[in-house]
Amino acid sequence: MKDNNFSLISKTILVTGATSGIGLEICKQIAIAGGNFIGIGRNVEKLQHYIEEHSLVGSKVVKFDLVEIENIHLLVSELPIKIDGFVHSAGIAHVSPMHFFNYNDYESIRKINLDSVLVLFSELLKNKKINKNASVVFISSISAIRGAKGNGLYAITKAALDGISKVYANELSSKHIRVNSIQPGMVETDMSKQAETLLSKEIMDIDRSKYPLGYGEPKDIALPVVFLLSNASKWITGQSIVIDGGRTSFL
Numbered sequence: 001m002k003d004n005n006f007s008l009i010s011k012t013i014l015v016t017g018a019t020s021g022i023g024l025e026i027c028k029q030i031a032i033a034g035g036n037f038i039g040i041g042r043n044v045e046k047l048q049h050y051i052e053e054h055s056l057v058g059s060k061v062v063k064f065d066l067v068e069i070e071n072i073h074l075l076v077s078e079l080p081i082k083i084d085g086f087v088h089s090a091g092i093a094h095v096s097p098m099h100f101f102n103y104n105d106y107e108s109i110r111k112i113n114l115d116s117v118l119v120l121f122s123e124l125l126k127n128k129k130i131n132k133n134a135s136v137v138f139i140s141s142i143s144a145i146r147g148a149k150g151n152g153l154y155a156i157t158k159a160a161l162d163g164i165s166k167v168y169a170n171e172l173s174s175k176h177i178r179v180n181s182i183q184p185g186m187v188e189t190d191m192s193k194q195a196e197t198l199l200s201k202e203i204m205d206i207d208r209s210k211y212p213l214g215y216g217e218p219k220d221i222a223l224p225v226v227f228l229l230s231n232a233s234k235w236i237t238g239q240s241i242v243i244d245g246g247r248t249s250f251l
Contacts, residue, residue, distance in 0.1 A: 018040055067111050069119050082129050088136075211246065
């Protein structure tokens, strides 16, 4: 049988934000593609149930809150094996106009969305926990390029992810470690439901109408992530890929 370059067989992928939304779906699609995952998250029940239900003996979930940045080195030191891929999907959103800027809010968002991945990725490299030819994917957002009102703090952290993905792609190219980011539009998750509660159903319906293909589903992001983790994308690095149902392509 010919090699399937889209397969993740024999690969182990570390995923943050793995216990809900897009991160949870990424773990599921990794397993479907034949790979193993180490999922990091706060509420582990759903992912643990999925592991047990599908007898995924090579996969595991680790309960850890990335806001505990000072303990990330312990998390890395306890990883059982080297990884073949890393997906940073953990993230929190916050809607607030700039004249209501609050530094504590900014620090909370920055710690999860950005600081945690800087420390975690650094520790993985320093401890030689990433195999050569690995693939790294940061989940960014079209907020990094759209400038939506009230989304400044979230946009800052996501734009930074896009920027550092290009730097890391350059720095790690000699090891053939690829680094890319994905910029999703609005996806139907618990986060989008929170936005509807915060703003209103009417506002969200107006926003939804601006998406030619409607809002996305977690699988619409998870499957391209699996592609970037696979050997099928071995010549793609340093890219920020928009996946938004056409939202940013039309006036």
